[in-house]
Amino acid sequence: MASSLCAPRAVAVKGSAGEAWANRVNPSPNAMQCRHRTTDFRLLRRQNREIGRSVVVKSMSSSQSQTDDLIKSKNEHNPVVIYSKSWCPYCSKVKGLFKKLGVKVVVVELDELVEEADVQAALKRMTGQSTVPNVFIGGKHVGGCDDTHRLHSQGKLIPMLQGAKAQMQG
Known part of the structure; x- marks a missing residue:
């Protein structure tokens, strides 16, 4: 269950560099429950x-x-x-x-x-x-x-x- 809390999700970021940032991996909404926060x-x-x-x-x-x-x-x-x-x-x-x-x-x-x-x-x-x-x-x-x-x-x-x-x- 802990691994599901830490599972990353893909996020498309809008803006001038949106295409370069598309599909970057960011933390799950529950990342604060993880031992480490990823970004x-x-x-x-x-x-x-x-x-x-x-x-x-x-x-x-x-x-x-x-x-x-x-x-x-x-x-x-x-x-x-x-x-x-x-x-x-x-x-x-x-x-x-x-x-x-x-x-x-x-x-x-x-x-x-x-x-x-x-x-x-x-x-x-x-x-x-x-x-x-x-x-x-x-x-x-x-x-x-x-x-x-x-x-x-x-x-x-x-x-x-x-x-x-x-x-x-x-």
Whole structure:
């Protein structure tokens, strides 16, 4: 019975890119009952995911350039993006910093992606950093946990967030 709750369904998306999106696989209406929620990686750039919410990619091309383009697009369309692993204490620390600052961020939990290795390899090609967390502000790579905390202690993080038009509470 659990498998029927997780069964994907085909959805045709209307709009300028409707034909390209036709027959994409999206989660069933009961997907929230599943252990992981599936979605297309490209749709993530249209959604603001707050800290603690993660997504599993159901299907994405293994092409390096497509993966790179998806990551670049995600980083450009969101003020703050953190590529993380759910079990990583450094990731938790940097997510905690943004939460403490009241900043809404998009978190991509790599260990919950089907294409974890592809996305992490693309991030390494793009940034030279093979570790997580991998933090982007305003589409620019700022580094990992220590780099982000260093920027905050130097008083440079808040101006960067404001320049990226990140949503901040209080």
